[in-house]
Amino acid sequence: MKRGFTLTEILIVMALLGFITTLGVGIGIDTYRRQIFSSQVDALVSFLHAARNQAMNNLHQSEHTVRIDDDAFVLLYGSVETPVARSESVEVSGLDEVTFEQLSGETDDDGEIELTNGIRTAHIEISTNGRIEWSYE
DSSP states (O other), X not given: OOOSOOXXXXXXXXHHHHHHHHHHHHHHHHHHHHHHHHXXXXXXXXXXXXXHHHHHTXXXXXXXXXXXXXXXXXXXETTEEXXXXXXXXXXXXXXXEXXXXXXXXXXXXXXXXXXXXXXXXXXXXXXXXXXXXXXXX
């Protein structure tokens, strides 16, 4: 009586393991891309809220600006710049700078900022009274 596995059985098991591994890697990459996208949206929205709140509280006795550069989101007040790196996989369009006035938190830079990674899109709307709203598609 022979014991062990046939070549066909071993090849079937290896093919199944390869398929499961490929599926797992694909899911992992998609999850990673979604996480990067969400963190970029969160960073920009946080900067916008921080700039508005600091301007309203007259922190540093100056207006506060958020600027969107090719490689970073930058919070500006006076001569101080605080950058946060931007991911190359996230495209940004719309407003490239928003300035909030001292004490009122209002802005003349009303409009929309759109972020996309090719799969998801986020819209950040800024009104003249400084209100910041965002949504995902």
